[in-house]
Amino acid sequence: MSRNEFLQTLESLLHAVPEVDRREMLYDYEEHFQIGVENGKNLKELTEELGDPYAIARDLLADYHDGRLIPEKKKRGLGKKIFIGFSLFLFNGIFIIAPVAAIFSVIVSVWVVALALTLSPLVLITSSLLGYSYESLTVNFFASLTLFSLGMLIGIGMLNVSKYFYRTLVRYSRFTISVVQGGRTA
Structure with a gap:
């Protein structure tokens, strides 16, 4: 040839x-x-x-x-974008916002518990040193160590849960924006 x-x-x-x-x-x-x-x-x-x-x-x-040289797709008209945006707004308002708010509330609550457990040794040791505790200093020390460790473990776990929740929200937001702009179909 x-x-x-x-x-x-x-x-x-x-x-x-x-x-x-x-x-x-x-x-x-x-x-x-x-x-x-x-x-x-x-x-x-x-x-x-x-x-x-x-x-x-x-x-x-x-x-x-595959998109390495693909030309830009035909853009959606403004009216169609408004309709899709409004439809997604209603869908998100009905099906997404309540579960996300509930999950967010649980995450915040568990963070508060982790913080309380992590700081509770200060209260136990202080009360023991001031004489307000009926337990010995040794018992309070080990109880404080246990509560602090438990608080730290829950905090580390919640850090991972919070990151996953945040990434999922960002990914869903990007998906919603791409649907409105015409990148994906719903």
């Missing part, structure tokens, strides 16, 4: 791609032939190096449609 046949075949297989992007795709292969000839290779060797133009076109089209 000659250089021209190879490039024409490849160009015809990429006919669905807009002219600007097609030229950009073909430029690398034209350059490959030019450099190869300058280095003393014959056309047969060069076409064998490149491979089958059908396989190349399939890969280029797959890359093109």
Whole structure:
């Protein structure tokens, strides 16, 4: 296969791609032939190096449609965006806000418990030192150590839960915005 046949075949297989992007795709292969000839290779060797133009076109089209060279999609009209935005607002108001508020309340409550358990040794040790405790200092010390450890463990667990909750909210918000803008369909 000659250089021209190879490039024409490849160009015809990429006919669905807009002219600007097609030229950009073909430029690398034209350059490959030019450099190869300058280095003393014959056309047969060069076409064998490149491979089958059908396989190349399939890969280029797959890359093109994967978004590496994809042109911007047709934008939705303002009226359609308003309708979709209002619909999502109603959906979120009915089905999303109440569960999210409940989960948020539970997370805040558990954070308060973790903070209280972590700070409770101060109260136990202080009351023991001031003589307001009926337990010995040793019992109060180990109770304080246990409560502090429990508070720290709950706090570490809640840190992970809070991060997951935040990431999920951000991901859902991005999804909602992309639906309104036309990136995804609901």
